[in-house]
Amino acid sequence: MLDRKFIIDNVEAVKLNCERRFVKADVERFVSLELQRKSLQQDLENLQASANAIAKEIGKASNVEERESKKESGRKIREQADLIRSQLDSLEVEIDSVQKTIPNMTHPSAPLGVDDLSNLPIFNGKTAIPAFDFKVLDHVELGEYLDLLDFESGARVAGAGFYFLKNDAALLELALQQYAIEILIESGFTPVITPDLARNSILQGTGYIPRGQETQIYSIDGTDLSLVATAEIPLGGLLANQTVDAEQLPLRYCGISHCFRTEAGAAGRASRGLYRVHQFTKVEMFAFTLPEQSEAMHQEMLQIECKIFDGLELPYRVVDTATGDLGGPAYRKFDLEAWMPGRGEKGEYGEVTSTSNCTDYQARRLNARYKTKTEKGTKFLHTLNGTAIAISRALIAIMEIYQKNDKSIAIPKVLQKYINKEIINKKK
RNA sequence: GGAGAGGUGGCAGAGUGGUCUAUUGCGCGGGUUUGCUAAACCCGUGAGCCUUCACGGGCUCCGCAGGUUCAAAUCCUGUCCUCUCCGCCA
Numbered sequence: 001m002l003d004r005k006f007i008i009d010n011v012e013a014v015k016l017n018c019e020r021r022f023v024k025a026d027v028e029r030f031v032s033l034e035l036q037r038k039s040l041q042q043d044l045e046n047l048q049a050s051a052n053a054i055a056k057e058i059g060k061a062s063n064v065e066e067r068e069s070k071k072e073s074g075r076k077i078r079e080q081a082d083l084i085r086s087q088l089d090s091l092e093v094e095i096d097s098v099q100k101t102i103p104n105m106t107h108p109s110a111p112l113g114v115d116d117l118s119n120l121p122i123f124n125g126k127t128a129i130p131a132f133d134f135k136v137l138d139h140v141e142l143g144e145y146l147d148l149l150d151f152e153s154g155a156r157v158a159g160a161g162f163y164f165l166k167n168d169a170a171l172l173e174l175a176l177q178q179y180a181i182e183i184l185i186e187s188g189f190t191p192v193i194t195p196d197l198a199r200n201s202i203l204q205g206t207g208y209i210p211r212g213q214e215t216q217i218y219s220i221d222g223t224d225l226s227l228v229a230t231a232e233i234p235l236g237g238l239l240a241n242q243t244v245d246a247e248q249l250p251l252r253y254c255g256i257s258h259c260f261r262t263e264a265g266a267a268g269r270a271s272r273g274l275y276r277v278h279q280f281t282k283v284e285m286f287a288f289t290l291p292e293q294s295e296a297m298h299q300e301m302l303q304i305e306c307k308i309f310d311g312l313e314l315p316y317r318v319v320d321t322a323t324g325d326l327g328g329p330a331y332r333k334f335d336l337e338a339w340m341p342g343r344g345e346k347g348e349y350g351e352v353t354s355t356s357n358c359t360d361y362q363a364r365r366l367n368a369r370y371k372t373k374t375e376k377g378t379k380f381l382h383t384l385n386g387t388a389i390a391i392s393r394a395l396i397a398i399m400e401i402y403q404k405n406d407k408s409i410a411i412p413k414v415l416q417k418y419i420n421k422e423i424i425n426k427k428k
Numbered sequence: 429g430g431a432g433a434g435g436u437g438g439c440a441g442a443g444u445g446g447u448c449u450a451u452u453g454c455g456c457g458g459g460u461u462u463g464c465u466a467a468a469c470c471c472g473u474g475a476g477c478c479u480u481c482a483c484g485g486g487c488u489c490c491g492c493a494g495g496u497u498c499a500a501a502u503c504c505u506g507u508c509c510u511c512u513c514c515g516c517c518a
Contacts, residue, residue, distance in 0.1 A: 041477085045479095045486060055497095060446080071499095072498080078498075224508095371475095377476085
């Protein structure tokens with residue numbers, strides 16, 4: 001969320017920002033509701049102050065008549081206060097629902113545009129797109145031929161969108177995790193295996209909506225828990241309602257979790273095979289920083305993502321996400337898009353990582369704060385997240401880029417030590 | 429899953445309806461004394477919100493959410509967490 005005071009003081013800038021992001025948010029309504037709330041709040045506090053004073057007098061009063069008459073006036077003030085409080089409660093709900101629709105402010109350099117077509121490619125990875133002198137297959141065909149992916153059994157066991165990773169694909173998942181984690185530890189990230197379920201309050205704090213028509217989230221019936229869509233959720237929750245000392249910052253975490261997504265209404269187009277699935281494993285970077293550290297941390301995360309994919313010798317490009325394609329909490333976002341030769345007619349880029357600087361937008365909802373030795377009070381942290389490796393998408397890129405004429409798949413050099421082989425062949 | 433105990437400020441720990449401005453100690457900050465250090469003594473020491481140019485004032489917070497009452501850390505209900513015992517279990 002944006003700070004309420006900030007919105008009131010910067011109405012025009014906030015409205016312009018909504019336009020630039022192609023988001024419909026009724027900023028004017030927010031302002032009028034919030035001003036109304038403030039004045040009611042003041043009324044309530046005044047009533048409470050006098051009710052408190054009366055209660056104190058009753059405590060000291062010795063004679064019975066005096067007590068009784070004061071009780072009566074206390075009761076009346078109470079009734080008035082209750083009335084205002086109920087107005088205030090419903091106003092609060094309304095304000096919150098409008099406030100939630102107002103997105104974060106946007107980095108001035110983010111490209112302007114309605115959707116992902118306006119994402120601006122800014123540079124390419126070290127590895128060139130290879131030329132194939134044979135007809136390339138996609139990862140679904142390769143996976144079936146080499147007995148690596150079993151979508152049919154996945155569907156039988158858990159439904160469409162689920163799959164089994166088998167044989168070397170299972171080993172590749174473990175190898176990719178290990179490979180990414182080693183790079184992250186070198187870079188000062190604390191490795192964490194997170195809960196795969198989280199309380200709905202934590203989901204909301206991180207900006208995910210557990211229930212409703214368009215939710216991406218699986219909820220556990222009869223409980224207050226949901227399956228996490230990313231380790232960003234539990235990692236953000238690490239500091240929910242906490243205050244940390246400024247000297248400890250920045251805090252870098254990398255979380256390994258399973259990720260569960262309903263992908264409601266996303267079937268069909270461009271989501272064949274492993275591209276859009278209900279469950280996958282992901283290593284996620286997450287950082288809590290001081291405000292002045294977050295832009296540098298965002299670049300650091302992007303560099304790590306590049307290091308990981310350069311190391312895997314996969315061709316990719318980096319795009320600066322367009323204003324209209326940014327999620328609500330993101331101030332700026334970079335994606336890595338790997339070249340997937342089997343995707344579409346002639347191969348296409350497909351998103352494999354995403355890193356966002358959420359500034360204090362997420363922290364405000366999480367109530368994650370820091371304090372300094374010199375200044376009074378506390379302030380909101382900045383939070384950032386970035387994909388280190390999303391196994392399912394990385395597998396697509398690896399299988400399709402490393403495929404050979406005979407339908408075998410070479411294993412990237414950096415992963416060979418984990419699997420003890422150089423090539424995946426069809427079993428006899 | 430069953431039974432019980434508990435959750436109070438940075439930490440320890442008192443407070444069982446009003447005299448509470450949440451006692452006290454430790455820690456922390458400042459000061460006095462002092463060759464230096466220590467000790468002793470004195471003062472101060474949470475967060476959020478509203479208001480004020482400022483000084484200051486007000487409201488809220490005793491795990492969390494409700495309720496009773498003129499008044500709740502204290503009584504009631506729900507809930508979360510921690511600990512102990514029993515059962516089950518990789």
